[in-house]
Amino acid sequence: MTLDVVVETLIKAVIVIGALLTGFAYLTLFERKVQARMQQRPGPNRVGPWGLLQPAADGLKLFFKSSSAPSSRDRFLYLLAPMISIMAALASFAIIPISGPGALNLFGRSIGWYVMNVNIGVLWYFAVTSVGVYGIFLAGYASNSKYSMLGALRSSAQMISYEMALGLSLVPVFILAGSVRLVDIVNAQHTWWFVLPLLPAFFLYLIAGIAETNRAPFDLPEAETELVAGYHTEYSGLRFALFFMAEYINMIIVSSVATIVFLGGWWGPFGILPGPWWFLVKVVALLYIYVWLRATLPRMRYDRLMALSWKSLFPLSLAMMMVTAIVVVAAQGTL
Amino acid sequence: MVVGFAIVAAWELVTAIGVVAFRKPMYNALSLVANMLGLAVLFLMLNAQFLFAAQIIVYAGAVMVLFVFIIALMNPQADISFRPGGTEWIYGVVFGVVFAALLAALLFNHGLTGRPGAFTPEVIAAAGNVQTIGIALYTRFLFPVEVTSVLLLVAAVGAVYLAMRRIR
Numbered sequence: 001m002t003l004d005v006v007v008e009t010l011i012k013a014v015i016v017i018g019a020l021l022t023g024f025a026y027l028t029l030f031e032r033k034v035q036a037r038m039q040q041r042p043g044p045n046r047v048g049p050w051g052l053l054q055p056a057a058d059g060l061k062l063f064f065k066s067s068s069a070p071s072s073r074d075r076f077l078y079l080l081a082p083m084i085s086i087m088a089a090l091a092s093f094a095i096i097p098i099s100g101p102g103a104l105n106l107f108g109r110s111i112g113w114y115v116m117n118v119n120i121g122v123l124w125y126f127a128v129t130s131v132g133v134y135g136i137f138l139a140g141y142a143s144n145s146k147y148s149m150l151g152a153l154r155s156s157a158q159m160i161s162y163e164m165a166l167g168l169s170l171v172p173v174f175i176l177a178g179s180v181r182l183v184d185i186v187n188a189q190h191t192w193w194f195v196l197p198l199l200p201a202f203f204l205y206l207i208a209g210i211a212e213t214n215r216a217p218f219d220l221p222e223a224e225t226e227l228v229a230g231y232h233t234e235y236s237g238l239r240f241a242l243f244f245m246a247e248y249i250n251m252i253i254v255s256s257v258a259t260i261v262f263l264g265g266w267w268g269p270f271g272i273l274p275g276p277w278w279f280l281v282k283v284v285a286l287l288y289i290y291v292w293l294r295a296t297l298p299r300m301r302y303d304r305l306m307a308l309s310w311k312s313l314f315p316l317s318l319a320m321m322m323v324t325a326i327v328v329v330a331a332q333g334t335l
Numbered sequence: 336m337v338v339g340f341a342i343v344a345a346w347e348l349v350t351a352i353g354v355v356a357f358r359k360p361m362y363n364a365l366s367l368v369a370n371m372l373g374l375a376v377l378f379l380m381l382n383a384q385f386l387f388a389a390q391i392i393v394y395a396g397a398v399m400v401l402f403v404f405i406i407a408l409m410n411p412q413a414d415i416s417f418r419p420g421g422t423e424w425i426y427g428v429v430f431g432v433v434f435a436a437l438l439a440a441l442l443f444n445h446g447l448t449g450r451p452g453a454f455t456p457e458v459i460a461a462a463g464n465v466q467t468i469g470i471a472l473y474t475r476f477l478f479p480v481e482v483t484s485v486l487l488l489v490a491a492v493g494a495v496y497l498a499m500r501r502i503r
Contacts, residue, residue: 074361077361077365118384119384119385119463119464119465120384120385120387120388120464120465123385123388123389123392123465124388126388126392126396127375127387127388127391127392127396128391130391130392130395130396130397130400131372131391131395131396133396133400134365134368134400134403137400137403137404137407138365141361141403141407149407153404153408156400156404160397160400163396179463180465181463
C-alpha cells in the first residue's frame, strides 16, 4: 500500500464521516417532521425556515448540557461504551458503493465511489455490527443501574438474535449475484433489481434490520414506559449524543445495504438521474418506512419479539436460502 | 508489513497479559475480546480476509458476548482476591516452560514467516478470498465440515433437552 492510496482512503473516510453526521442530524429533523405530519401537527418550525436549523440547535443544546454520570460507574468502560457504538456505526459505511459502475476521475486519478471495495463485502458489515453490540452492553453494565442493565440485556439479546435472520436473508442475494462484493452485487442488478425475484428475502431483511437497529416497533431496549431510556439511561450531554448518533447512523446503514443489495443501488430506470441521486432517493424512501412504522405501530412484547426472530424469521430465511439455491441450480441445468 | 506485525504482536502480548492479570472478571473477558480482534487483524495481514470476518463475527461477536453476559449477570462482587498457592506455581512454571519450548522449536524449524503453501496471494486474488475458502471447505474438507456441524447440532439438541426438562 503506497502513500497516495492511504491519503486517498483517509480523505474519503473524512468525507463519508462528515456526510453521515450531517445525514444523522437531518434524519432526526426528517423523523420529527414526518411523524408530526402523520399526527396532524406542524412539527419543529421555529429555528430557521421550516425548522431547518433545528438539528444545529439540538446539537448546541447537547453540547452545552452539563454531563452527569453515576458515581458508582465503572469509569473506563463508561467512557469506552459510547465510543465503541459510534465507531462501529461509522466504520460499517466504508464498504457501501454510492455510485458506479465506473470510477470518478479527479486530479488524474480514478477514484472509486466507496472507501474500500473488499472481497468479503457484506461480511465486513456483519463483523463491525457484531462489535457494536459491546458498546450497548458495556453501557448498561458500566452505568451500574438496573434500568440500564435490563435495557442492555434486552438490546444485546435482540441484536444477536436478529443478526442471524439479517445475515441469512442476504444469502439468496449472494447466490444470485455469485459474489459478496457489493460492487458486483449492484452490477448484477443492472436489468432486474433483486427485490423482484427475492421479495420475501427483502421483507425478512427489512424486519430484521428494524430490530437490529432497535427501532419501533422493536424498540424494547429503550421502552420509556418501563425502562426510562434503556441502556443509555445514565448518559447525558454529548455522551448520550454519541449513542443517539450511532442509532440513526445505523438506520442509514441498514437502509443503504438494503438499497445496494435489493434495490439495485445506483441503477435507476430511464437514466433520468445520475447514480448517487438514485442511491439517495432509495435510502430516503427506506428511511421513510422506518419513520412511518414508528408513527403507526405499537411496541411488541419482549417474548413475542424473540419468538418472531427464532420461530418465524430464522426458519423462513433458511427456507428462502434453500429455495433460491435449488432454483438457481435447476436453472443452470446441473440438477 | 514488519512494523505492522510488530504493533499487532505487541497488542496481542499486552491484551494476553490483561486476560490473566486484571482483577475484575469483566476486564479479563474484554481483554480476551481485544486479543481476538488483534488475532483477526493478523489474519487480515496474512491476506485471509474471510477468516478476519469470521473470527470477529463468531468469536468476538458471538462467543465472547455470551461470556460477558454471564459475567455481568452472575458476578455481584467485582474483585477477585485470589492468591495462587505453592503447587499452582509449580504447575504454572512447568506448563509455561514446556509451551515456550514448543514455540521455540517451531520458530527455529520454520522461521517467523512459516512455509509457503499452495494458496499464494496471486492464487487467492484470482479466485477471490471467500470463493477460495468456500471451495476448499465444501470439496476437499467436506467430511470434516459436516462432522463438525453434526457435533454442534448435538450440543444444540442437548441444550434444548435440558431446558425442556426444567420446564416440565
